[in-house]
Amino acid sequence: MPFLNRLLLLLLCASATLPAAAQSVAFTKDNFSNDKDGLREANRELKAGDDDYRDDPPRYAQALQHFLAAQLFNPNNAALNVKIGDCYLNSATKTAALPYLQKAAKLDATADARTHYLLARALHLSAKWREAMAEYQLAPPVASNTRNGDAGTITPNDLQRRMQECRNGQQLMAHPTRVFIDNAGPELNSPASDYGPVVSADESTILITSRREGSTGGKKDPAGDGYFEDIYQSTWKGKVWSRATNLGAPVNTDDHNATVGLAPDGQRMLVYVGTNGGDLLETTLSGSTWNKPRRLNSRINTNAHETSASYSPDGRYLYFVSDRPGGAGGSDIYKVDLAGKNTPVSLGPAINTAYGEEGAFMAPDGKTLYFSSEGHNSMGGYDIFKSVLENGKWSTPENLGWPINTPDDDVFFVTSASGRHGYYSSERPGGLGAKDIYRITFLGPEKQPLLSEEDQLLASRLAPIKQTVLAPAVAVATAQVTILKGTVTDDATKQPVDAAIDLIDNTSGQTIANFRSNATSGRYLVSLPSGTNYGIVVRQDGYLFHSENFDLPAGAAFAEVVKDIPLKKLEIGTTIVLRNIFFDTGKATLRPESTAELERLQKLLTETPALKLEMAGHTDDVGEAAMNQDLSQRRAQAVVSYLTQHGIAAARLTAMGYGESKPEVPNTSKGNRQLNRRTEFKVTAK
CATH class of the missing domain: 3.30.1330.60 (OmpA-like domain)
Structure with missing residues (x-):
């Protein structure tokens, strides 16, 4: 038989198995009279999926497995494809929703009132800005109903906001930020979700949250996202991180335990637990062992949801996120004096919006706040912003831009003291798990190159963006802070000393911070924002005090000073x-x-x-x-x-x-x- 005839025959056979004009196929006996057993099993899967899908809150992971099983039997049901797409939009792999929602729209866009909106969301999350805006324009508002998913209620304001996010994304993507984004590698990342990095100011220590196998309690999350959260720690080995190790008890428990914030010297850590709606705890490092976390006081923890926090460089203040009553909307960022008795103060309308704020991180320079927001000029979900405190006022938040930010949630960004590197978690092509830890290298200002080359920068959850990267790339160091670190030892025995370290403002004579060297290693680290004449005093009972001076004028660029301090006994x-x-x-x-x-x-x-x-x-x-x-x-x-x-x-x-x-x-x-x-x-x- 000639090739053309064979091809026509194959097409005729294929068309006999498909509905005419790509119509939606219902799960009925009339459509599947030749496979009653298969239909019965598919309907059982549909019912089980609907039970999970309509629960409060919905159990998307479980519902998805049932829906996919039913879809194998009948892939051409529009309503089912919408539900699968909705489940994926509420999962760790959101962009997997796109083909199902595209198919649903072709089969019958009226089968679910949310079809155009959910398809727009999937296109939006794939950075298909124009196509997403076209679907948002077709999407009707949806009144409140029993759905708790991505689109339980869709108002005209929601649609306008989403379209503005797409316009923001177009603008930001047209002028990408000059960065390298590198996967932190298998030493930190696992096949499960890894996120929430916190790093010491000198980048020597990193702690992360992971849902990997081997958790302390060994429990799997019923929501379907791996094991219960545990905290892992790693140290920098010069070129790579050491393999992350589980902190174990008493920090990790049978329940969820997540990293929130780390003091610049790596000696204190903030931990999130899900009890009481969500509270913040603090643990301190004694030698090489983390102590049992203690709950922060009632000025910080309330019956509301306190989710993330960051120390100021001197350790006196805490910047934290809460959805307590009286905020601007969603979750807001607050500041509190840890040693005082005053109530926390909102950072105000320059930072907090009518939408959610999350992931507050105060940089070691003491004035640059990084945070995530659904407001400002976000391109979708939470984007990472920075604002600088000058003369008591916060600057207009600046979007860190594409490809750091994506149309999905980008949260929990931290930097080293130098400002050269940032760390956060993201879901990107080529990753090792659902979420991975990534290291961002910020590049210097663009110069006219003698030679340029095309390089691939990771850009989104779907595909990389091509950007001209000048060769060689020059790291930019703009942070106005000095890191002083070293070890405190006994001058005679050379053994480590657990010493108190006082940070003095020599101009005012006031003690502005207190630290301690590590009892086991003697190591210490102090972050010194520029603009102050500092006195550093190291003291311990039985020793004469040791003093150092660092006069750092305003605008002094980043520096890292290693100063080993031998304490001398009174002889x-x-x-x-x-x-x-x-x-x-x-x-x-x-x-x-x-x-x-x-x-x-x-x-x-x-x-x-x-x-x-x-x-x-x-x-x-x-x-x-x-x-x-x-x-x-x-x-x-x-x-x-x-x-x-x-x-x-x-x-x-x-x-x-x-x-x-x-x-x-x-x-x-x-x-x-x-x-x-x-x-x-x-x-x-x-």
Whole structure:
């Protein structure tokens, strides 16, 4: 038989099995008279699916399995395809809804009043902006009914809002953000859902929430999204993360446990639990072990839903999300002083909208807030925004743009202190599970290239977007913050010391934050936003205090400083440099910024009555030696005079000026000369 005839015969046979004009086929005996048993089983699946689908709340995962079984028997029922599409729209794989809803619209768009709207949603989530807007225009409003799905009630305002989101998406997609988005790899991600990353300021530690096999309680979620949530931890190994390990008890329990926020130093973590509508707990790190989480107070946790939170860099304030009464609409972002007694304060209309806000994260610079919102100029669902606090006012929130944001929910974004990298979870092609952790690398400003190349940037849940990426890519570091980190040890034994670390504003003399080094490792990390003259004091019982100074002018760019601190015990002959004693150039008058350091020295002498000290002044080698000798003597005497005026017996103190004769380091650079210009004390009796 000639090929054309064979092809015609095949088409005729195929058409005999399909309904005319692509009509919807009902599950009736008239349509399936030759397979009554199959019809009976399909109707059983339909009924079971409808029971789950119409429950309150709907059990979409269970309903979907029944509906798919029925669809295998009869793939051409419009109402069934709508239900399958709706189930997928309420699952972790939303874009799988599109072919079912497209088929439903072709079979019979009137079979369900929500068909055009649900098809528009599927097109919207696939970033098919124009096609989605066309379907939204065809979608009628739907009055309130018993449905609790993606479209229980559809108002004219809902339709207008969705169309505006599509217009926002078109604009943002036309000007993509210059980023690389990389899957964090199998060390962090699993075949299950992984999300909610929180990272220490120096990017050395990350904690995530996962529904993977091996959870603490071993329970599967009845909603069908894997196992109950557990928290996992990983450390950066230079090029990749270590394999994430389950924190186990007491942080993880038989119930859901999810990461919410991490202090910049990685020593405190906020945890979400689903009890009481949703509450926030805090756990602290003792050595290498996380302690049992404790519930935050009633100013934060209410009968409402508290879902996410973030510490300020100094640990004094908490930014958190709640849907408590009195908000702007949906969930709002609030700020509360952890040490005070005042009620939380809303961040106001610049941040909070009539829709939902979620995933608040205060960056280590102390002024840049990242958060997700369904409002502002979202392209659909929650988009990630940033706003900067300047002169007490929040700037207009800026959408982080495509391809970071997608038409679906993009939530729980965090950054490193440098601002070079961000972390969040997303559902993208090529992922290892339903949701994966991704690392975003922000690129420098575009330059005229000598050579350009086409590269693939991950863009959506369906397909990558092509964008010209200049070679080589230059990371941008715009964060105005300094990370100070290192280890605190015993100067003699070199063993780690669990020490208190005070952060002082030298201008005001106020202690603005308190931290501790890790008891097991001695490691510490302090985030220092630019614009302040900081005094850093490290202290522990049985040791002399150690001080450092960081004067960071406003606008100072990101830097990471490693400073190991050996604490010295109170022994005769021990010498301690006072880094926060300040004089004007060429003068011996103590500046006001010296007050906090002088008060610490006074306290040390008061608490140790037998202690005697030699106050020593030192200079660099600039200028004549005799002048330097005289200046150093007068400066040492100025410290002694302050102490005697504040109750310390003169017999316990001597002043010695050494000029340029005892440099700490060679006077070969500006930085070295600054180190050599110092005031110190030496223990002469105890």
